[in-house]
Structure formats: structure tokens, C-alpha cells
Amino acid sequence: MLSIQHLKKVYEGGTQALTDVTFDVPDGQFLAVIGLSGSGKSTLLRCINRLIEPTEGSIIWNGQDVTKASQEDIRKIRRRIGMVFQHFNLVHRSKVITNVLAGRLGYVNPALSLFNKFPKSDMSLALDRLDRVGLREMAYRRADALSGGQQQRVGIARALMQNPEMILADEPVASLDPVLAHGIMQYLEDINKTDGVTVLCSLHFLDLVHRYADRAIALNEGRVVFDGPPEGIDDAMFKEIYGREAERVG
Amino acid sequence: MTNPNTTSTSSDSNDAKRAGWTWLRPLMILLGVFAILVVYAFAFDKTDVDLEEIESETRRTQLTRIIRGLARPNIIEFDETEAFITVDVAVPCPDGGFTPPAPDTSRPYLEMDPACAAPESEVTVRGYNFPEGTRAPLSFIPNVEGIRLKLADVEADADGFFEVVVDLPERPDEETQQLQITTKLRSGNWTWSENARITWEKIIETVMLAFMATTLGIAVGIPLSFFSARNLMRGIRTPMLSVALFLLGIPAGITVGTVFGRLISNLAEDHLAGSAVALTIALAATLLAGWLLLRFTLSQTEDIDRDLAWKVTRVVSWLGLAGITLFAALVGGYLLMEIGDAVEGALDTIWLGFVATFLVKLGDILSTFMTALAAILAAFAAAFAGSRLGHWLVDRLPDRVVNPLRYPAGAVAVAVVALGIGGMVNWLYEYAGDNQAIPATAGVMLGALGGGIVFGRWARRMSQRIPGALSSIAAFLFGIVGIVAGGAAGLTLGTLCDRLTASMMDDASMLAAALVGAVFGVLLAWATRRLDALPSGLATYYASRSLFNGIRSVEPLVMAIVFVVWVGIGPFAGSLALALHTVAALAKLYSEQVESILPGPVEAVTATGATRLQNVIYAVVPQIVPPYIAFTLYRWDINVRMSTIIGFAGGGGIGFVLQQNMNLLQYRDASLQMLAIAIVVSTLDFVSARIRERIV
Numbered sequence: 001m002l003s004i005q006h007l008k009k010v011y012e013g014g015t016q017a018l019t020d021v022t023f024d025v026p027d028g029q030f031l032a033v034i035g036l037s038g039s040g041k042s043t044l045l046r047c048i049n050r051l052i053e054p055t056e057g058s059i060i061w062n063g064q065d066v067t068k069a070s071q072e073d074i075r076k077i078r079r080r081i082g083m084v085f086q087h088f089n090l091v092h093r094s095k096v097i098t099n100v101l102a103g104r105l106g107y108v109n110p111a112l113s114l115f116n117k118f119p120k121s122d123m124s125l126a127l128d129r130l131d132r133v134g135l136r137e138m139a140y141r142r143a144d145a146l147s148g149g150q151q152q153r154v155g156i157a158r159a160l161m162q163n164p165e166m167i168l169a170d171e172p173v174a175s176l177d178p179v180l181a182h183g184i185m186q187y188l189e190d191i192n193k194t195d196g197v198t199v200l201c202s203l204h205f206l207d208l209v210h211r212y213a214d215r216a217i218a219l220n221e222g223r224v225v226f227d228g229p230p231e232g233i234d235d236a237m238f239k240e241i242y243g244r245e246a247e248r249v250g
Numbered sequence: 251m252t253n254p255n256t257t258s259t260s261s262d263s264n265d266a267k268r269a270g271w272t273w274l275r276p277l278m279i280l281l282g283v284f285a286i287l288v289v290y291a292f293a294f295d296k297t298d299v300d301l302e303e304i305e306s307e308t309r310r311t312q313l314t315r316i317i318r319g320l321a322r323p324n325i326i327e328f329d330e331t332e333a334f335i336t337v338d339v340a341v342p343c344p345d346g347g348f349t350p351p352a353p354d355t356s357r358p359y360l361e362m363d364p365a366c367a368a369p370e371s372e373v374t375v376r377g378y379n380f381p382e383g384t385r386a387p388l389s390f391i392p393n394v395e396g397i398r399l400k401l402a403d404v405e406a407d408a409d410g411f412f413e414v415v416v417d418l419p420e421r422p423d424e425e426t427q428q429l430q431i432t433t434k435l436r437s438g439n440w441t442w443s444e445n446a447r448i449t450w451e452k453i454i455e456t457v458m459l460a461f462m463a464t465t466l467g468i469a470v471g472i473p474l475s476f477f478s479a480r481n482l483m484r485g486i487r488t489p490m491l492s493v494a495l496f497l498l499g500i501p502a503g504i505t506v507g508t509v510f511g512r513l514i515s516n517l518a519e520d521h522l523a524g525s526a527v528a529l530t531i532a533l534a535a536t537l538l539a540g541w542l543l544l545r546f547t548l549s550q551t552e553d554i555d556r557d558l559a560w561k562v563t564r565v566v567s568w569l570g571l572a573g574i575t576l577f578a579a580l581v582g583g584y585l586l587m588e589i590g591d592a593v594e595g596a597l598d599t600i601w602l603g604f605v606a607t608f609l610v611k612l613g614d615i616l617s618t619f620m621t622a623l624a625a626i627l628a629a630f631a632a633a634f635a636g637s638r639l640g641h642w643l644v645d646r647l648p649d650r651v652v653n654p655l656r657y658p659a660g661a662v663a664v665a666v667v668a669l670g671i672g673g674m675v676n677w678l679y680e681y682a683g684d685n686q687a688i689p690a691t692a693g694v695m696l697g698a699l700g701g702g703i704v705f706g707r708w709a710r711r712m713s714q715r716i717p718g719a720l721s722s723i724a725a726f727l728f729g730i731v732g733i734v735a736g737g738a739a740g741l742t743l744g745t746l747c748d749r750l751t752a753s754m755m756d757d758a759s760m761l762a763a764a765l766v767g768a769v770f771g772v773l774l775a776w777a778t779r780r781l782d783a784l785p786s787g788l789a790t791y792y793a794s795r796s797l798f799n800g801i802r803s804v805e806p807l808v809m810a811i812v813f814v815v816w817v818g819i820g821p822f823a824g825s826l827a828l829a830l831h832t833v834a835a836l837a838k839l840y841s842e843q844v845e846s847i848l849p850g851p852v853e854a855v856t857a858t859g860a861t862r863l864q865n866v867i868y869a870v871v872p873q874i875v876p877p878y879i880a881f882t883l884y885r886w887d888i889n890v891r892m893s894t895i896i897g898f899a900g901g902g903g904i905g906f907v908l909q910q911n912m913n914l915l916q917y918r919d920a921s922l923q924m925l926a927i928a929i930v931v932s933t934l935d936f937v938s939a940r941i942r943e944r945i946v
Contacts, residue, residue: 110861
């Protein structure tokens with residue numbers, strides 16, 4: 001159970017990215033976060049694993065306040081939260097398998113991992129995860145030799161290496177074409193339904209929200225303007241979220 | 251609008267501005283041209299541009315000589331045999347006339363016309379069949395042992411013929427005398443000239459000097475470069491308690507490390523050194539113990555939360571491992587010396603004697619510097635352990651305990667820094683712990699730093715209201731005011747503290763310095779009371795940046811002079827000087843590469859729960875390998891070129907010979923050395939280009 005209360009983030013320049021954001025996410029839910037670019041979606045997701053330090057408010061996850069966790073504790077929290085990024089964020093010059101194994105860094109012996117040594121169990125786990133996203137043959141290729149869709153699947157395999165209880169996906173399909181987008185979303189759906197992993201996913205296209213999400217939260221200028229089932233986003237609500245001049249596409 | 255971000259109002263005002271510029275523009279260009287003209291005139295004056303010197307005839311001939319000398323590098327010599335071609339002559343003519351013996355016309359020969367003549371008369375001498383272009387002296391050989399009188403220099407034409415008119419000397423003799431040409435004939439075999447041999451030796455020395463300097467520079471520069479990369483350091487913040495324990499850990503670590511180093515050094519020297527068997531057994535035992543401990547330490551995973559006892563066990567086993575490693579290095583060092591001595595004779599027979607010497611020297615270095623090494627490692631370990639302990643305490647203790655603790659912690663932390671400054675002043679100026687300059691210097695430095703930061707921050711906050719360039723100038727001036735004011739306050743404080751401690755006991759200036767530090771520490775703790783943690787990363791960033799800039803601004807030539815004083819004339823001094831410069835230069839170049847990496851992978855690896863060090867290894871290092879290699883090769887190239895200059899200051903390498911030859915006006919010799927440098931530099935350029943293609 002993830003519970004976000006009165007979350008506020010003000011950047012150093014004075015930009016207020018989040019204002020009094022409050023919502024709960026029950027375990028196993030597929031939650032879509034929607035809103036315009038700059039509405040605070042990325043900031044919200046990054047506050048949850050404290051890649052960005054929130055200014056005020058609390059984030060309670062499994063009974064622990066993430067915002068108050070120490071350096072060591074936050075590492076332990078992060079390793080249970082997988083993250084998938086819009087630009088995949090793979091290390092281009094490393095092999096695919098190294099990128100996937102990086103998902104294990106929070107668990108392994110730090111001294112050994114500095115020499116690129118991972119336990120055998122982790123190696124076979126990495127190959128299993130790659131198998132699950134259909135890229136086992138690519139394991140020893142360089143990451144930048146892969147296409148965009150393949151790179152995002154490696155990103156998902158990396159998140160799966162963490163044995164996550166929750167996955168934060170920050171516009172995972174915004175850099176991909178519609179066909180690939182559905183492919184990636186289906187992996188996330190499978191992880192959500194089969195493994196019971198909570199998924200928080202920011203999305204641009206409403207049809208993807210309708211197709212995959214159990215519930216949607218809409219942000220506008222850092223405030224929650226909608227919280228409910230995706231079907232609840234009618235035309236009036238749409239204009240509320242995206243502004244008066246917006247028109248629906250897709 | 252082509253740029254969708256530009257709103258219509260601002261672009262309108264831009265257009266208006268541009269319209270206002272139209273009539274000013276030519277005027278500004280004219281002014282600019284005039285300004286450039288003035289600057290050039292000034293530069294001409296300052297650089298003493300003098301065309302009359304260029305016109306001078308003597309300077310031209312000298313220049314020609316240099317250029318011609320440089321065009322003919324002295325690289326090979328031909329074996330030459332001296333040949334004497336002689337013709338008998340009669341001076342004066344005997345009564346019956348004189349006919350010389352008939353010459354062998356298949357070989358070079360001479361004739362005098364007429365064949366006999368009176369002393370001091372004019373004769374014509376002709377030569378035939380000489381090698382084309384032969385230059386040689388023509389001499390008159392009287393019948394006196396060891397005397398030859400040079401008459402002229404001759405040069406044979408394309409047919410091997412010459413003709414020269416000379417005056418005979420006043421050497422009348424009744425016996426026949428001789429005219430002789432002394433030629434040097436190339437016998438066909440060539441050998442490398444002495445100069446070529448010296449050049450070869452020295453260019454090898456130069457390349458190796460550059461190699462040593464570069465590798466040493468990389469080894470130190472790479473780890474340091476991460477500390478001066480803003481993007482890595484920005485996020486690091488440390489609670490005051492951690493800073494204090496970190497700084498306290500340094501002297502504590504040095505003390506413990508020195509004691510430990512001396513202990514194992516004495517142990518090894520008294521009981522093991524000199525006996526290869528004992529050394530081997532000790533090394534094997536140490537390595538075995540180390541390996542077992544390593545296996546134990548590495549078998550611990552972080553899968554589950556561990557209790558305090560486990561953490562203590564881990565720290566203790568790492569410390570044990572470090573101690574064992576040091577001891578193994580020491581014993582290994584002694585063993586290397588034994589091995590080196592033993593195999594030197596055998597290796598010498600196959601020209602590998604230098605490998606044995608290397609082993610001995612390596613062993614010597616390991617055993618000599620063991621105490622220093624132990625002290626440094628222990629200082630690092632203690633400092634980081636202190637920092638971790640601080641974090642741990644801050645996380646666990648309640649705020650009402652931690653907050654008051656900031657003040658003593660700050661006092662201790664800055665006191666340690668002040669003691670460091672004071673200790674340095676004490677040593678530099680030989681004050682023997684009794685001079686108010688010790689606390690005063692500490693006070694001025696800390697005060698100026700603090701004043702600069704505080705005033706700078708105020709200025710920045712205020713300057714947001716003043717527009718444009720004016721605000722930066724104002725902020726800069728304000729910062730300087732802060733530095734001066736802080737320095738003055740520090741000076742006063744230092745003097746006061748010295749009076750105070752001097753009234754209580756003798757030679758207490760160091761105590762006064764600590765007191766000054768403590769006062770500043772309390773001030774620091776008060777000033778940062780609202781912050782959870784201090785921006786220690788940024789502080790490290792600025793400190794290392796300034797250090798590198800300082801080192802880089804000292805020319806390697808100057809460093810070479812210092813090192814020549816320290817370790818003597820030779821390539822070792824040169825490689826140390828270049829290494830130091832390389833560290834500073836590479837650390838700067840490297841760190842800028844770290845700053846330009848993609849932030850995405852770093853973010854992704856952080857999100858998996860990786861530690862900072864893991865993040866560097868997995869997300870940063872793969873991104874910086876190509877530029878690091880490129881810069882390393884570039885630096886090697888620079889070092890080869892610089893090591894030619896280093897020789898000018900006695901730092902070894904080819905520069906020494908080159909400078910000598912230039913000074914002795916031996917341009918043909920110098921030419922070969924310049925050629926050798928050019929060849930090495932371009933080879934390196936080619937090789938590095940190929941390597942870069944491979945890896946990027």
C-alpha cells in the first residue's frame with residue numbers, strides 16, 4: 001500500500017511542481033498518471049523513490065515513511081521499486097546483460113560488484129528476465145546495438161531484476177511508435193496481473209489509459225484534478241485536464 | 251515566428267532594438283577596427299618587432315648556416331681512408347732539367363707545369379682522374395720530417411680534373427721534393443654516427459620518461475577526477491557530525507597507521523629480512539590467511555537486513571584484510587629484493603639485468619614507504635569510518651540530541667583544519683610553536699573563506715533585484731569585501747587567541763590556532779543550523795578544482811627544477827615533474843568528461859538502490875572510457891613533447907642533448923634530435939588515432 005499525503009515540491013528556482021498531492025494506491029493496482037507536459041508527472045514518480053527530494057508531505061510505503069528514510073534505508077526501499085524511463089536510460093556501451101544485472105546492485109555484495117562479479121544465481125536470473133522480454137539472444141550484444149523497443153524491454157528486464165513490489169514507469173512508451181507501445185504496455189500489464197506488482201505509469205495517450213489502467217490520476221500544474229476509473233474522463237473532464245483548446249486524439 | 255518559444259511582445263521589442271542599432275552599427279565597427287589597430291600597435295612595441303635586424307647581412311648568413319645545418323642531420327658516417335697522391339718536383343730546376351716519373355694514368359695523378367721551377371715562382375698544378383667533386387688540400391712536402399706547407403684548396407670538376415696556380419715556397423733543395431694531395435676516400439662502408447647513437451639512446455629515454463609520467467598521472471588522476479566532477483559531487487551532503495568525525499579520523503588514522511606500519515616493518519626487518527625461505531613461508535601464510543578472510547568477507551550478501559554485530563564483523567574483517575594486504579606487500583617487497591639479487595647475474599647474461607634491478611627497487615620502495623602507505627590508508631579508512639559513524643548516529647539519535655551536538659562537532663572539525671593550517675605555517679617558517687602568525691594565518695584563511703561565502707550568498711540573493719551585468723560586478727565586489735572583512739576578523743581573533751593562550755602557558759600558538767578553529771566551527775554550526783547536512787560534495791569539488799588549477803599553473807619546467815633539487819639531475823626528476831603536471835591536467839580534462847555524461851543511466855542505476863561507488867562503476871565509467879583513453883593518449887603525446895623541454899632544466903631526456911648541441915652551434919647534430927622528436931610525436935599521433943577509432 002502506497003499512501004501519498006500533502007506532497008509538495010518546489011524546485012530551487014521557485015518553480016512549484018507539486019501542490020498538496022494526496023492519494024492512496026492499493027497493492028496490485030495499475031495506476032495511470034496523466035497530464036500535460038510539465039504538469040508534474042515525472043516529479044511525482046521520482047519523489048516516490050526520492051530521486052527527487054520532496055519539499056513537504058509524506059510518502060508512506062508498506063508502513064515506512066520514504067521521505068524520512070536514511071541514506072541506507074532509502075537504498076533498501078529503492079531496490080524494491082523498479083523504474084522504467086521514457087528514454088530507457090540504458091548504459092549504451094555496456095552489454096545488455098550488464099545493464100540487466102545492474103538491477104541487482106542493491107542486493108549484491110558491493111565489493112564484488114565493483115569488479116563486475118555477480119553470483120551465479122543472479123546471472124541465471126538475468127537470463128530468465130531477458131527470456132521473459134524475449135531478448136535472451138541479445139544478452140551479450142552492446143545495448144546501443146538494440147532498437148528502441150528492444151532497449152525498453154531491457155529496461156523492463158532491469159526493473160524485474162529487482163524483484164520489485166512496485167514499478168514506476170515514467171512515460172515508458174512516449175519515445176516509441178504505437179505498435180511497439182502496445183508491446184511494452186502488455187509486458188507491464190503482464191507483470192501487474194501475473195506477479196501482482198503495483199504499477200504507477202505516466203502516459204500521454206488516453207486510449208492506452210483506457211486499455212491498461214485500473215485507475216487514473218490527472219495532474220494539472222501540480223494539482224490532482226481527477227482521480228478515478230479511466231472511464232470517468234469525459235469531455236468536460238478532458239478539457240479540465242488538458243485545457244480549453246485541447247482536442248482529443250486517439 | 252520561426253521560434254515558437256519567443257512570444258510576440260519580446261520579439262517586437264527585439265526588432266525595435268535592432269532598428270535602433272542600424273545607424274550605430276557602422277560606427278561600432280569602425281571603433282572596433284580602431285581598437286584592434288591600437289592593440290596591435292601596442293603589441294608591436296612590446297615585442298620589439300625590428301625589421302632592420304632581419305635585413306642585416308651577418309644575421310642572414312648565420313640563419314643560412316643554421317638552416318643548412320638543420321637540413322643535413324648528422325646520422326651516418328662513412329668509413330674513410332686517407333689517400334695521398336704525390337708528384338715529384340724539383341725546386342729549383344737542376345742543371346740537366348727534370349723529368350718526373352711517368353704517372354699511372356688509370357688512377358688519380360698530379361702534374362706540375364713546369365715540372366721544375368725556382369723557389370717562389372708561380373706554377374700551375376693540374377690533377378686528373380679524381381672522384382667527382384673531391385675537395386682536398388694541396389701541400390708542398392719538403393724533405394724534412396713532419397713538415398707540410400699548404401698551398402691551396404682544390405676542387406675537382408665533373409671530369410675529376412682541376413687546375414690551380416700557386417706560388418712555390420722558398421724551399422730550395424737539391425733532392426727532389428713533392429707536391430701532395432691528401433684526399434679522404436669513402437671506402438664504401440657506412441656506420442651510425444656517434445650522434446645517431448646518442449640520439450637513439452636519448453629518444454628511448456624520452457619516450458619512457460613520458461610513459462612513466464603518463465601512467466603515474468593516470469593512476470592518480472582518474473580517482474581524483476571524480477572528486478572534481480560537479481554532477482557527481484553536487485548531491486553529496488554530510489551532517490555536521492559526520493564532517494567532524496571524518497576530519498578527526500584523518501589524524502587518528504595517520505597515528506594508528508604509522509604505529510601499525512612501524513610495527514610490521516620492524517617485525518619483518520628483525521625476523522624475516524635476509525632469509526628467502528622465511529620470507530617465502532611468511533608470504534604464503536599471509537596470502538592464505540588473506541584469501542580465506544577475503545572469501546569470508548565477500549560471501550556476505552546484502553539480501554537481508556543485518557544487525558549491528560554483523561556490521562561490526564564486516565568492518566573488522568575489512569580492516570584485517572587491509573592489514574594483511576599491507577603485511578603481504580611488505581614481505582613481498584623483501585622477497586622481491588632477495589629474488590632480484592639472486593637472479594641478477596643470470597638475467598644479466600641475456601641483457602635483462604634491468605628486470606632484476608627493477609625487482610630490487612620495487613621491493614625497496616615497498617619496504618621503505620610501508621609506514622607512509624599504512625598511514626595514508628589508515629587515514630582514509632578512519633575518515634570514512636568516522637563519516638559513516640556520523641551518518642549512523644544522526645539517523646538513530648533523536649533531533650534534540652543531534653542538534654546541540656552540532657556545536658561541539660563543528661568546533662572540533664574546524665579546529666582540526668585550523669591545526670593543519672597552523673602546523674604548516676609552523677613548519678614553513680620554523681616558529682617552533684611560538685608565534686602569533688600561526689593562529690593569525692589560520693584565522694585569516696578561515697575568516698576570508700567564511701566571509702567570502704557569506705557575503706557572496708547575500709550578494710547573490712540581493713542581485714536578483716538588480717538587472718544584468720551590473721549585478722555580477724556588484725556581487726563580485728561584495729564578495730571581495732566579505733573576504734577582506736572576514737580575513738580582518740580572523741586576524742583579530744587569531745591575535746586575541748594567541749594572547750590568551752600565551753598568558754597561560756609557553757609555546758601555545760598551536761593551541762591558539764585550534765581555539766580559532768573552534769570559534770569558527772561554532773559559527774559554522776550556527777550558520778548552518780537550519781540545514782540537515784552540509785554541502786560537503788560541493789566543498790570537495792571547489793577544493794580539488796582550485797588545487798588542480800594551482801598545480802596546472804606551475805610550468806613543468808619550474809617543477810622540473812624543484813625535482814632536480816630533490817632527486818638530482820636526470821630523467822627521474824623529469825618524470826616526477828611531468829607526472830605531477832599530468833595529474834592536474836588530466837584530472838581537469840577527465841572531470842569535464844564526467845560532467846558531460848548522460849544523466850539518464852546514472853538516474854536509472856540510482857533507482858535500483860545502488861551505492862554511489864556502484865553507480866560510478868556501472869553508469870559513469872562505461873560512458874567515459876572512450877574520452878578517457880583519448881585524453882590519455884593526447885597527454886602522452888604532450889608529455890613526449892614536454893619531455894624534450896624538461897631536459898633543458900636537467901630533467902633528462904633528449905632535450906638536454908638538443909640544448910647542448912644548439913649551444914655549441916652543432917646544428918647538424920641538433921637536427922637529428924629534432925627529427926627524432928618529430929618522428930616519435932607523429933608516430934604517437936598515428937597510433938592514438940587508430941586506437942581511438944577502435945574503441946569509440
